[in-house]
Amino acid sequence: MWALCITALVVISITHWVYRWRNPKCNGKLPPGSMGLPLLGETLQFFTPNTSSDIPPFIKERMERYGPIFRSNLVGRPIIISTDPDLNYFVFQQEGNLFQSWYPDTFTEIFGRQNVGSLHGVMYKYLKNMVLHLFGPESLKKMIPEIEQAALSRLQQWSSQDSTELKDSIASMIFDLTAKKLLSYESNKSPENLRENFVAFIQGLISFPMDIPGTAYHKCLVGRKSAMRMLRNMLQERRAESRKQPIDFFDYVLEELKKEGTILTEGIALDLMFVLLFASFETTSLAITLAMKFLTDHPLVLKQLTEEHEMILKQRENSDSGLTWKEYKSMKFTFQVISETVRLANIVPGIFRKAVREINFKGICNHERYTIPAGWAVMVCPPAVHLNPAKYENPVAFNPWRWEGVEVCNASKHFMAFGGGMRFCVGTEFTKVQMAVFLHCLVTKCRWEPIKGGDIVRTPGLQFPNGFHVKIMEKEKQARKKHIILKLQRGMAF
Template identity: 35%
Template sequence: MEALTLSWILAMAALCVFLALVWRLRLPPSMNLPPGRMGWPLVGETLEYLATRPIGVPQPFIAKRVARYGSIFKTHLFGCPTIVTTDPDFNRFVLANEGKLFQSSYPAGVDRVLGKFSMVQASGELHKRMRALTVSFMQAQSLKDNFLQTIQARVISLLSTWEGRVVKIQDEAQSLSFDCIVGHVLGMDPGAENTKTIKEDFFNLVYGLTIPLRIPGTRYWTAMKGRQNIVRLVEQMVAERTTKPCTARKDFLQQLLQDDNGKNLTLEQISDFIVFMLFAAHDTTATAMTMAIKYLLANPQALNQLQEEHLEIRRNKRSPDEPLEWNDYLQMTFTQHVINETLRLTNVLTSAHRIALQDVQTEEGYVIPKGWKVVSSWTTIHLNPKLYAEPLEFNPWRWKTQSVKYFTPFSGGPRFCTGSELARLEIALLLHFIITKYSLHPAEDDEAVYFGTVKMRKGLPVTVTKLSQIL
């Protein structure tokens, strides 16, 4: 028995040595790679990279390596040799050279959940066609004509249920954001039974963007089941609209089926496109809504100035319930400062993932080998004291003069988010109707953490009082 145990130990030791040797042989010979380490065989340093961390502070994994190796270092993440860059100018270079030196390439888990034809993964001519469709759908005129009044109505309807309750802002923001986007993308009524079903599937999908272990019971397995259900629904809707066309519809799916850029898309491409649209228009917006309220509740001076801006807009309306117009939205200057500061501190999108299409040399003389992944960290740049004074402080006034050169909450280059203005509009409208009609107070202490996505541990519970009751 002892001999058998010893043999097993020796065999395992030999396997570990073999894997370590293979691991080192994977590094390109005679290349001036950035400094760093590749971590353990197979898993690399992925687990430390994904570790839960607080929001509003530099990511420990990256901060520790920047202190040791500098602004560009090598590592091994998600099964791939990777270069991480926190250099502001090199990050801009990476984003600007999309399709030339670099190409979008996210971890396999993201690829499978959002789909291989999502805008995250699509490239070349397909990406150009998809981008043209989203630009057309979300241009300023469309926001003014089709989105402004619809979003207002949904915000007012949601807030009417808050009075006298303890509500979890995170849950309410997610519900609002989803109801808005599912209506605009698929033309679905938020109160309909099939909308409630797809909402549950969608949230399972969002929460499952984590380590891709497709084992029953894991978050990833649940996410893939949710994706399958959403895709099945989209395919049914496409079949119905193809057999019974209705040009009166104004949702994105209808535009996709009618537009020349969308007509030649396959059913799989359409399904992936829709899944991505739902995800992209929901996650950043809902999280930013939640975090904006969190920061404002902790900063009375900012809250008071924001409230005064919105009360002034209300004073200029003919009646207390008169809907906002586009010009009212354009007057929300300090609101945009608050949104910018929320996005800077929260970093809903922490980084951009690319793959090198050829060997690329940095100004420092380092070489990024062809086929290696490149992770451009935005969190580190948005919290860089050389770019932002007192970067860990919530200071919306900084945006009166702050440069936006290195500000990338919605990515940049050819992949700049076409829904950025829609997100800003939804956040601004929610803040407007909250602070002109209600007073919020924290019901419990809470904190924000990052594990795959930004979350409040308790959902940010607040007590809600109607303003007329406290004036």
């Protein structure tokens, strides 16, 4: 009898728990949707790999079923997913008032609990100004010759190889450049390879959050731990040195740490260096690799891009001079190519915020009022915005000409490749400079032929699982080779 009573109580408790999971408490009316399985929610479906170039299947299926705004549960957190431009804009504009930056616990575990994305108010503004010291226009003007030299050097190196895997090779180039600028790190002079830790970190960054030895997520955490150990050691070594003038960003950070009454801590400083190293090379290398894939598949785009950059060379008074800031700013079609690449890349599949108090808003389809409960997360979905057929004709097509005459200086309701609101990415111009300078060097100095790979998978972040292997050839060497062959043919004719 007692066993039956206990069993009945357990069944009733589980049934009630499942019901409450599927029907969360809310003072108003939640947007439509499903909370998925208890504990897991819809996490497995969200992380399911797909090869679609359209809106991710997880999002598209729910848009068709529930509309542009719906609820779900990811990695154990209730969440409102927005594909609606107006709500997205409202979320970004109300940061610091109704919303604050938020990412799942798994992300903060990876990037550090004191990373810039998790900080708010005065501390966030303080760090943002520090980063602008590094990535502001005046610093970027001085950086262009370094970026150009790095690109030319690597392209020459790759041209001597039978095959170059673009994603990894470009990531290596940008990492070396950024690490030198940030902390004067040079891999060939260090006993440990800092980038190897980031490679391990990246492989598990967007994976199912299961911290068990052997999983990608566990390897990711191990990679972070190793990278942070190296950065901490560098910090201690730098402190032991005595420099009169700062020579890199790490020196600048140390100066800030020494100031009396500073709000910067060593933990925040190290997390900042970690995030900057990651953000500055991983996303940009993906974007450049995708741009090269698009150029490979669209010869008319490559032709116009090449013509723009060859015209820059022709208009120079000194043919041996390097790229200037004025020339960079003149690259109109290049910026169209970059805008179209990052629109389709959707490297960041979701931008997260959290409601700091209960929020009511009007539904789009039936004009009912919906409620976002306090503490719930909101995920703004850039792919749904960038691939919206109501805004972009034939949205999955690569068409740089759609940006002709369009000034893309900041985020908007229909373009958020670099975030939005007060957290618009401070490294946006740095990314554009790196992409534009690399493309300039590429199309003026080299040709390339695809060999294998180039397939794209999203999990939900962008990946090249088989890489993208190409054969890179210097144009001058090709021209000389053709000239010799032509002379030999003429000689044989006589």
